Structure formats: C-alpha cells, structure tokens
Amino acid sequence: MNETFDPQVKQVLDGERASSELPPSLRAEGEAARRLLAAVDRSEVALSPHLDTRVMAVVRRHAASPRYRAWRWLTAPSVPPWVVGALAAAAIALVLIRSVPDGAPVVAVPAPAAPESVYVKFVLFAADARRVALAGTFNRWDPATTPLTRAGAPGVWTVTVALPVGQHQYAFVVDGQQWIPDPAAPSIDDGFGRKNSVVSVSAGQGRIL
Amino acid sequence: MAHEDEGERTAEPSDGTVVRAVLQGDVEQYAVLVRRYRDRYARYATRVLGSVDAAEDAVQDALIRAFDQLAQCREPENFAGWFFLILRNRCFAERRRDRRIDDIETVPEPQAPEVSQTRLEQVERSRALQRALLHLTPEQREVFVLKHVEELSYDEIAARVGTGVPALKMRMHRAYDRLRDLLQETR
Helix, strand or coil: CCCCCCHHHHHHHCCCCCHHHCCHHHHHHHHHHHHHHHCCCCCCCCCCCCHHHHHHHHHHHHHHCHHHHHHHHHHCCCCCHHHHHHHHHHHHHHHHHHHCCCCCCCCCCCCCCECCEEEEEEEEECCCCCCEEEEEHHHCCCHHHCECEECCCCCEEEEEEEEECEEEEEEEEECCCEEECCCCCCEEECCCCCEEEEEEECCCCCCCC | CHHHHHHHHHCCCCHHHHHHHHHCCCHHHHHHHHHHHCCCCHHHHHHHHCCHHHHHHHHHHHHHHHHHCHHHCCCHHHHHHHHHHHHHHHHHHHHHCCCCHHHCCCCCCCCCCCCCHHHHHHHHHHHHHHHHHCCCCHHHHHHHHHHHHCCCCHHHHHHHHCCCHHHHHHHHHHHHHHHHHHHHHCC
C-alpha cells in the first residue's frame, strides 16, 4: 500500500524542478503532487485582540515578584559575574554533598573544554529512576541529547557537559516524563508554573561544578 | 538631512533597543515586542498545533517565557529568531502531550450558501490535508509548514531551526510519502 513519490516528483514538490519536465510516465504522479500543494492553506490567522493585555498583565506580575527582582539584581551588569558563579557553584557543590553517599569520591572535572566553555558536572540522586536526562537552554530542552549515567554509588546519576560561558537554565528529566529542578541550585519560574534551575558559568571556572 | 532627522524621530525602536530597555527595568517597553511578534508566527503555530486556540495559548506562553528569560537573549537584535525557538519548543511540548487528534479543530466549514462548489472542494481538500498533517511526526509537520505554508527555502528553514538542509530534506520527503498515503486513505 505504501506508495512513495518518485524522487523526480519530490523535486517538483520542493520547487526544484518544473512539473513539465517530468517524463510522461510520471505525469499522473506529478498531478497528485500538484493537488497536494494546491490544498495547502496559507490564509492568515488572527489571534485575539486581548492577547496583548493578558501577556502584559502576567509580565507586570512577574516583574513585581521578589524572585524576579532578585534575579534581575543578580544578572544586572553591575553585579560581578563571580557573585552569580559562586552562588551557582555553591548550590551544585551542595548537591554533590547531599547526593553522594559517605565515602564516595567526588571527582574533580578537568580544565575548561574550550576558551569560551567550561566542563560542568551535573549530579542527581534518584534512587528509583530507570533513566535520567538533562534538558536545558544549552541543548534546546531536548532530553534525548544528554542522558545521565549511573555513577558508582547506587542512585547517583551524573553527566559532564561543556557549557559556554554565561547563564543557563536546566532541569532533570526522570524516566522520560518527570521534569524536576535541581534541588540545590537556584531556580526560576519557567512561565508555565514549573521551576527551572539556573547555572552560571564564568571564564576561568574550570575546576568544579 | 532634515528628512533623515524626521525619519529618525518617527522610526520604531529596534528589537535590540527594546530588549535592552526592558532588561534595564522598563517593563512596559515589552508591550512593543508583544505587539510586534504576537501575530508574526500565529499561522505557523496554528498549522503545527492544528487549532487557533492552541496556537493562541502557545504564543501567549512563549511571550511570557521570553520575558522571563530575556536576560538569556544573547543577540537582542535577533529577538525574532530567539522568540521563534521558544515558541517552537512550546509547540513541540504541546504536541507531545496526550492530545486526541479528534479534538483538534481543522479548517472551519464554510457556512455561506453562496459558496461555490469549487470553493467547497478546495476547502474540503484543505481540511483533509490539515487532518493528514496531524498524523506526521512534529518534526515532519514543522518542516512542511515552514516550507509550504510559510514558503521558506530549505536554507532559511535550516537557519531558523538549526538543522542541516540534508536532514530537513529527508524529513520533508518522508512527509510527502506519508501524506500521499494518508490522503489516499481518505478518498
């Protein structure tokens, strides 16, 4: 049943070949392709005129929240980057301390991966998880690209990634369904009622995290 | 010279100027970006999600999310491209939810009695195509919408979504074959 278009007809669909250039044996298929494209609806879509009002109402509420003000203060140019970096590093170090069982080694991570990026180690303690992944602004929130692996200790999952200098938001994805923020890192509202964790990476910060 | 001065006075501020103003605390300036971008990708979101209502929710959420994350907009002059990626992620997340395709609204039925038979057939073909699009993978549907609804070239799509042209073409060609099957089944 699965009929496929001839590659030459696909070129017509892609606009890379005129349908008149198709051999006679492909004319019928070319006509099917023409009908397909003729059915495309390109009419404009008008959203509600009240959308602007609704968005700005939420924006004003978020802007007035203590969390947003604190975040703005932290990210303002007048605040030295090391303040944000130190807070995030302390938070992630706390995860390591909380997560790793007594006596388990905490592995230092090598020096910066590239002049503008730094290796960052993410750790989560999730005893019952079957799989854990990392999703964030650095991988377009795609959990498929950055899975964590089990560390030596039971329930400890880790991954080390090279992150560009700057601030990044992220979350852990447990068993492909449950999105959870890093329990010890700073977090911000993601606009959908959930929290994203925040890590700030500064140049020359190549040792921990 | 006088003409240029007048032009400068009436010119709308650039996206970069507005983004920097918002980041410096002038929250009301964000309304400029909302006005500028609320409709720009509405058609994309509607065709990808299959419903104007769902698209409106997605655009609203994306605008709010963009405000919350504005400090991460590394190229304020390219706010449009950055906002598109936020909206795109929101649309993909929506499509991953357990959403019944039957519930999704498609092209509205024409009600006016004077609508011609030809127009009715055109509308029915559009409805059938929109229903078929919803059976594609989100990635296939997106590339079809960007190429054939938004009428972007493969190079423009690649720049927008960060995927190479060969991969986009492969996705698209699979989408053509799948659509052909689906539309034949509905006849």
